[in-house]
Amino acid sequence: MSGGSVAMRLKPPRERRAGTAAWAASWLRANLFDTWTNTLLTLLVVAAAALILPPLWRWGVAHATLSGTTRAACRGGGACWTFIRVRLPLFFYGHYPAAARWRVDLSFVLLAVFAAPVLRTRTRRRGLAVLLLVTLFPALAAVLLAGGVFGLMPVETNAWGGLMLDVVIAFVTVAGSLPLGVLLALGRRSHLPVVRALAIGFIELWRGVPLLTVLFMSAVMVPLFLPQGVSLDRLVRALVALILFNAAYMAEVVRGGLQGVPPGQQEAAFSLGLGWWRMQALVVLPQALRIAVPAIVNTVVDLFKDTTLVSIVGLADLLGVVSQALKDPAWLGFPTEGYVFAAAMFFVCCFAMSAYGRRIERQLAAGR
Amino acid sequence: MTGIVKRAAMIGALAAALLGFAGSARAQAPADSPTLKAVKGRGQLVCGVDTGIPGYAYQDAGGTWQGLDVAWCRAIADAVLGAPDKVKFIGTTSKERFSVLKSGEIDVLIRDSEYSFIRNTQLGLDEPAVNFYTGQTFMVRKSLNVAHLPELNGATICVLTGTTLETNIADYNRAHNIKINTLLFERPEEAFAAADAGRCDGYTDDGGSVAAARSTMKRPGDWMFLPETIGGLEPLGAFTRQGDEAWTRLVKWVHFAMLEAEILGITRADAMDRAKDPKDPDLRRFFGLDGDFGKLLGVDNQWALRIARDIGNYGEVYEATFGGSGLGLPRGMNNLFDHGGLQALPTWH
Numbered sequence: 001m002s003g004g005s006v007a008m009r010l011k012p013p014r015e016r017r018a019g020t021a022a023w024a025a026s027w028l029r030a031n032l033f034d035t036w037t038n039t040l041l042t043l044l045v046v047a048a049a050a051l052i053l054p055p056l057w058r059w060g061v062a063h064a065t066l067s068g069t070t071r072a073a074c075r076g077g078g079a080c081w082t083f084i085r086v087r088l089p090l091f092f093y094g095h096y097p098a099a100a101r102w103r104v105d106l107s108f109v110l111l112a113v114f115a116a117p118v119l120r121t122r123t124r125r126r127g128l129a130v131l132l133l134v135t136l137f138p139a140l141a142a143v144l145l146a147g148g149v150f151g152l153m154p155v156e157t158n159a160w161g162g163l164m165l166d167v168v169i170a171f172v173t174v175a176g177s178l179p180l181g182v183l184l185a186l187g188r189r190s191h192l193p194v195v196r197a198l199a200i201g202f203i204e205l206w207r208g209v210p211l212l213t214v215l216f217m218s219a220v221m222v223p224l225f226l227p228q229g230v231s232l233d234r235l236v237r238a239l240v241a242l243i244l245f246n247a248a249y250m251a252e253v254v255r256g257g258l259q260g261v262p263p264g265q266q267e268a269a270f271s272l273g274l275g276w277w278r279m280q281a282l283v284v285l286p287q288a289l290r291i292a293v294p295a296i297v298n299t300v301v302d303l304f305k306d307t308t309l310v311s312i313v314g315l316a317d318l319l320g321v322v323s324q325a326l327k328d329p330a331w332l333g334f335p336t337e338g339y340v341f342a343a344a345m346f347f348v349c350c351f352a353m354s355a356y357g358r359r360i361e362r363q364l365a366a367g368r
Numbered sequence: 369m370t371g372i373v374k375r376a377a378m379i380g381a382l383a384a385a386l387l388g389f390a391g392s393a394r395a396q397a398p399a400d401s402p403t404l405k406a407v408k409g410r411g412q413l414v415c416g417v418d419t420g421i422p423g424y425a426y427q428d429a430g431g432t433w434q435g436l437d438v439a440w441c442r443a444i445a446d447a448v449l450g451a452p453d454k455v456k457f458i459g460t461t462s463k464e465r466f467s468v469l470k471s472g473e474i475d476v477l478i479r480d481s482e483y484s485f486i487r488n489t490q491l492g493l494d495e496p497a498v499n500f501y502t503g504q505t506f507m508v509r510k511s512l513n514v515a516h517l518p519e520l521n522g523a524t525i526c527v528l529t530g531t532t533l534e535t536n537i538a539d540y541n542r543a544h545n546i547k548i549n550t551l552l553f554e555r556p557e558e559a560f561a562a563a564d565a566g567r568c569d570g571y572t573d574d575g576g577s578v579a580a581a582r583s584t585m586k587r588p589g590d591w592m593f594l595p596e597t598i599g600g601l602e603p604l605g606a607f608t609r610q611g612d613e614a615w616t617r618l619v620k621w622v623h624f625a626m627l628e629a630e631i632l633g634i635t636r637a638d639a640m641d642r643a644k645d646p647k648d649p650d651l652r653r654f655f656g657l658d659g660d661f662g663k664l665l666g667v668d669n670q671w672a673l674r675i676a677r678d679i680g681n682y683g684e685v686y687e688a689t690f691g692g693s694g695l696g697l698p699r700g701m702n703n704l705f706d707h708g709g710l711q712a713l714p715t716w717h
Contacts, residue, residue: 090431158456220464223471234458234473314419314459314468324427324459327420329695331429333584335557 060340071331083334084341087325091341094161094316100153104164107141111171119356134175141168157235161316163345169239169307169317174300176243181250182289186280188255199251206248211306214241219313238310242303249299257292258284290364297357301350308346318342401614403475404448404666412454415441416474419459422580423690423697424480424500424604433457437478439685440499440606442678443622444476447662447671452678466491469607476619477607480576487607494613496620498605499682500690501701501710502575503597504536507582510592512569517596521546526559526568528552533572536599560584574602579695593698601701618665624713625672628654629681630704631713636680643673653716661716682711 032042063078066085074080084091093101114137117129145168148154160168187199206214218241219234226232261284269279289296311320322338325331407413417425417437425435442452458474466487469477481487483495508514512523517540527533529552537548551568553559556577563571564585571581575597582591606623608616629635632650634642643655652658654676656669663669679685683699690697703709 086429087431090427090429095431156456158458216464220467220471223473224467226471311419312461313464314461316419316459320419320459324420327422327426327580328428329422329426329580329583329689332422332580333560 071333079337079340080334081337083325083331083337087321090162090325091318091321091345092162093164094321095159096155096161096164097153097159100147100155103144103147103152103155107144108167110137110140110144111167134179138172138175157233160235162321163318165235165310165315165317166304166307166349169235169242169310170300170304172239173242173246173303173307176239177246177250177303178296180243180247182254182285184247184251185254185258188251189258203248203251206245207252209245211242211245211309212312214245215309215313217241234313234315238313238315242306242310246299246303250296253292253295253299254288256295257288257290260291261287293360293364294357297354297360301353301357304350304353305346318345401612401618401666403609403612403615404618407448407475411449412456413441413445413448413476414456414458414474415444416458416460416465416468416477416479417441418479419461421480421576422583423576423695425457425459425478434689436499436685436689437480439679439689440478440623440626441476443626443675444619446674446678447618447622447625447665447667450668450674452674466493466607469493469609472609475615478605480604481607483603483605492610494608494610494616496606496608496616497623498603498710499623500576500604502602502604503701504533504572504599505575505578505597506570506572506594507578507591508570508594510590514594517594517598518544518546520548520570520594522549523569524549524551524567525570525572526551526553526563527572528556528559529554532599537572540598556581575697575700576690576695579690579697582697583695588696593700595698595700597701614666618667621665622671622675623682625654625675626679626682626685627704627711627713628672628716629676630683631706634676634681635684636677639673639676650716659717 033039059078061078063076064081065074065076065078066081067073068082069086071080071083073082089098089101093104096104114129114133118126118133143149144152145160146155146157184199184203187195188203190196190199215238218237222232222237265283265287266279269283274282308317308319311317311323316324319342322342326335326338415438417433417435420426421435423435424437425433428434438457441455441457445455446452458468460468460474460477460479465477465479465481468474470492478499480500483498487493488495506517506520506525508520508523514520514523525537525548527537527550534550534552537550540546541548551562553562556573559571560581562568563581571578573581578593582588582593585591606619608619629639632648632654634651634654642651643657646652646655646657649658653661655673656662656671660669662671665671680688683704686699686702687693689695690702691699699707699709701710703711705712
């Protein structure tokens with residue numbers, strides 16, 4: 001709510017204030033009241049905000065409770081954020097043992113360290129940085145999170161949960177599905193009929209089934225096909241399903257990028273004597289991926305939200321943990337708070353991703 | 369292919385069981401169970417529970433599993449492995465619960481699931497024991513001054529649509545020639561809010577859900593449960609895979625041990641004291657001082673003592689989850705047989 005910050009702002013000097021007022025008036029006229037339809041729309045929006053915001057403010061902030069440790073503390077009549085506060089570690093780490101949570105924190109720090117050179121726009125050796133991010137980092141994170149070696153207490157994946165699980169799933173899925181998607185896209189444009197048919201078959205099969213059924217298959221059918229006694233980890237099964245499913249989407253996104261690269265580029269590369277793989281890697285793909293960035297970011301944001309679907313196969317992601325929390329008899333009756341919190345967390349993550357995507361796009365456009 | 373493998377494994381297990389049976393001179397019940405062996409080898413019980421439902425299986429603010437179903441899981445682990453915390457809980461959704469059990473991913477399913485003919489026969493699952501009897505239950509405002517269901521004539525009840533709840537009320541109305549009105553809702557939260565706001569005089573669902581609904585009311589003390597249920601009995605309990613009788617037996621007798629503890633008046637607090645050289649033959653059998661009851665189940669003879677000491681008797685667990693310290697649902701049908709309830713068990717000798 002920006003109302004507070006406006007009141008706190010320093011008053012501008014008197015002579016400049018007149019100028020500011022005039023500037024504000026002309027801005028308002030130019031942007032909000034320039035035609036009668038816009039004036040009407042502005043008034044409607046203001047009326048709607050006046051109708052919705054005050055009760056929302058009263059519920060979420062003015063009459064809300066944050067202190068205390070039991071539901072008895074929530075007597076203000078507004079939102080009971082105490083419910084969220086007492087379970088915050090659960091929402092972030094799931095059942096990850098409290099004594100080992102530093103390992104999750106460290107993994108996130110490592111993710112930031114490894115991802116920074118990749119995400120920064122001016123990086124000398126981006127190829128190396130990407131390679132480290134998808135090989136060394138997952139290995140380190142897997143050791144840290146799963147444990148069982150170097151004296152680290154083993155933590156079963158069934159204890160992983162909350163927002164951490166969403167991030168793990170999203171990272172592994174992107175890291176797995178993007179390379180697979182690139183291969184599939186190249187395969188789909190290949191002149192070898194068998195390769196092309198296989199790529200098309202794979203893509204159309206996975207795009208043609210809903211994600212929910214794919215996850216159910218992974219949870220319910222796969223164990224029936226495995227020999228008795230052999231059980232594949234639930235998380236691994238879900239991850240494989242998500243990677244295969246999203247690879248099909250990534251393939252189509254990358255194919256869109258490939259089609260945007262003028263054929264002359266490919267011909268020029270051939271005439272320089274480059275082989276097929278080197279031509280793709282050095283000439284075509286860098287341009288194609290650049291074109292595909294907005295669509296890839298879109299797919300990743302989509303995928304991040306899709307990670308909540310794993311809660312239907314019994315994995316406790318953020319939404320799963322929130323719905324579990326709603327069932328605690330000591331805290332029954334706060335579904336709104338729980339879902340608002342989950343929505344806010346997802347919004348923050350997805351907004352950050354799309355903001356980054358927009359920045360990349362602007363820079364790429366400027367570089368053209 | 370896998371069918372053949374499974375069949376071969378089963379025939380092997382059967383042959384082994386037969387050989388073992390023939391080999392032992394005494395006609396003991398064979399405690400040779402693949403599931404029991406797997407649990408002991410793993411050092412951990414894998415128990416399928418609900419992903420979250422008040423009373424049966426839920427997580428407290430610290431993330432620890434609690435509930436009536438959860439207590440049974442812990443009791444099995446305590447009997448087999450000697451520690452109630454050697455359990456891995458797998459939250460299962462209603463659609464996948466039976467397939468994860470059949471695939472062997474979990475050892476036992478205790479997930480507020482109703483016992484039924486089809487599940488016993490077609491799905492090939494064993495139904496060892498019922499830990500919660502329920503039925504469609506009514507919760508009404510105390511200010512209504514109603515003690516029994518027929519007196520609800522003319523009252524309005526909040527009901528969820530798309531279930532048998534509504535038709536059960538219609539049938540009851542017809543059979544008793546009264547008129548209980550219904551106000552329909554799509555989602556439980558809406559129905560709770562409507563009941564709380566006074567748009568209806570009561571709320572109905574199965575016993576556990578009504579108890580959960582009551583605890584979301586602004587003043588739970590203003591609401592009471594009616595003793596009658598309609599729409600038939602819903603027995604909820606554990607499920608095991610068929611073909612492993614010894615394991616099914618163990619799951620069953622763990623529940624019976626918790627009932628026996630209540631009958632004998634053994635509680636968590638006094639279990640250790642009562643186990644010190646008691647004279648009562650029932651107590652001696654329970655604590656493993658006489659007879660080989662644990663051995664017959666494939667565990668040691670102190671199994672029941674551990675359950676009573678770590679988990680408590682059935683009444684204590686009910687009290688903490690559904691009873692006064694939990695959702696405030698009276699024992700009703702879940703009382704012991706000699707208190708007018710349905711919880712009964714075979715004798716131990």
